[in-house]
């Protein structure tokens with residue numbers, strides 16, 4: 001999979017070069033390219049923003065540096081119409097099913113805006129060339145799209161076949177098929193300070209352990225995420 005990220009703070013994206021995604025790039029499973037939006041400005045101050053027409057607080061990102069940067073990326077795309085993800089709190093909420101869907105794409109582009117947003121005409125221009133997806137992490141506001149892009153790229157990248165060494169570890173995760181949160185896990189020692197590992201996990205009775213874990217998942221989901229619990233109860 002090829003991923004391009006456009007930002008005025010390319011240093012934010014350096015985290016993509018470590019750990020699992022760093023290794024996936026070394027092995028060629030992922031190719032991640034980060035672009036500095038200011039490379040496509042022409043004035044001395046590398047201006048990317050200006051005041052909003054109609055007044056109001058803050059600054060708006062100018063469309064031309066975006067178009068020039070995205071045109072350069074489009075020329076290198078392995079596909080006709082790549083997906084352009086624009087992280088924004090006013091987008092559709094990014095979720096695990098969405099991550100699985102996007103993990104099937106050959107080419108993803110992330111456009112990380114700052115300030116009050118990007119001139120709306122850039123989106124009209126982009127929709128003629130890309131599958132534009134406005135995506136939010138949830139109902140809170142970050143200063144820009146970079147941290148959101150990092151989160152989405154990690155969630156998507158780990159689902160690309162081969163990136164996670166043991167694909168079995170993807171099966172029992174929170175937000176996977178059954179809609180329940182994960183069960184609690186323990187490791188050695190079985191007695192730590194004044195705390196014990198639940199007896200049943202030491203019993204070797206795999207059927208009872210599986211049943212106990214399901215109960216724990218249900219109880220956690222019911223108390224922590226009543227919204228997911230309701231959904232789960234209405235499933236199958």
Ligand code: 6GU
Pocket residue numbers: 086087088089135136137138139140141142143144145148149
């Ligand atoms: Cl995707 N972007 C920004 N700036 N803030 C957010 C977000 C995205 N998701 C939640 N808050």
